[in-house]
Amino acid sequence: MQAFFGLTVTGQLDSHTLEIMRTPRCGVPDVGQYGYTLPGWGRHNLTYRIVNYTPDMARADVDEAIQSGLEVWSRVTPLTFTKTFKGVADIMIAFRTRVHGRCPRYFDGPLGVLGHAFPPGLGLGGDTHFDEDENWTKDGAGFSLFLVAAHEFGHALGLSHSNDQTALMFPNYVSLDPNKYPLSQDDINGIQSIYGSLPKTSAKPKEATVPHACDPYLTFDAITTFRREVMFFKGMCGGFTTISRTLNLN
Ligand SMILES: [Zn+2]
Ligand SMILES: [Zn+2]
Structure with a gap:
């Protein structure tokens, strides 16, 4: 773990290691090397559904944070995301606490783990859960739902964690200006290695x-x-x- 975070590897729990362990973070385990990516969905048109809402925020703000979190990735790939309101979507989004449903992972109350998501696939694949015991906000006065969602959607699309501290896929929560585009070149290289870059015919100006x-x-x-x-x-x-x-x- 120390090696992953770029700390001196001592095998001991020194204060710096403890500090990093206490930092609010994602619950997806750090496995494998960055650069290794899962196969992805094998298609570009994906669906998502918001199964329930957090009472911390207005519904419209949750909708916007989720949509913006997805757009972070569709901005640099050919991916498109369509919202659905019933049935099973590729990315099922829910706010949960502690041990929840049939999810093999659990939440830990306030702070600590903020969210987790599952890599592309059937069933739980792509599903993204947020810890309802956190204080979710629109602007990051608590935890920015937009930033955490954008990170978790990286997993739902097939990315693992990055040890680049400037990357959105770094596992610890970093409060960023929510008006700034949160992807680093490392994130962009990762997602484009799975889905390719924007099509050349894109109407977006060069x-x-x-x-x-x-x-x-x-x-x-x-x-x-x-x-x-x-x-x-x-x-x-x-x-x-x-x-x-x-x-x-x-
Ligand atoms: Zn993560
Ligand atoms: Zn879960």
């Missing part, structure tokens, strides 16, 4: 032509060429508003 390319949340609703310029539009309140300067293509 980096070099995006005015604020450093903001990965920037999306455009329409792109048009006007004379020799490319214009990007974003829909706002019933009309299109140009949100960025036009680019000259000469």
Whole structure:
């Protein structure tokens, strides 16, 4: 365990090791080397269902956190996620406590383990559980449901933990700015090794032509060429508003 977290391997429980062990984290065991990935789902169109809701947050905020957590991964792959409301979905999402249902894993009350998810497959495969004994929040004043969900969905898609401390797939909870795109290059390489990158035909503008390319949340609703310029539009309140300067293509 010390080796995984980049600590000096002593085999002893020193204070630094204890500190890392106490840090709120994911309940998926650290097995194997990073870079090893499971086969994935073998398809790109997946379904998800929110089986129950946490009382900690408004339902709409839970919906949004879950959807955003999935979009973190669909943004860099050909994956699509469709929400369903009954029956069995690929990714069944639930808030549970302690020993729960037929799940072979359990939760530990407040702090400690925050969530767990199962790798792609039938039955429990892809299913993602959050510890209801945590205080889930929209903005990370407790634990950010968005960030923990995005991490757990990495497992549900076939990723194991990363020992890169900047990776979303690092097992410990790190509070990040929820408005920033949470994937590191390590995460992107991992997910693209399973599902490939975005198709070349994607309508998304290439980096070099995006005015604020450093903001990965920037999306455009329409792109048009006007004379020799490319214009990007974003829909706002019933009309299109140009949100960025036009680019000259000469
Ligand atoms: Zn994990
Ligand atoms: Zn479970």
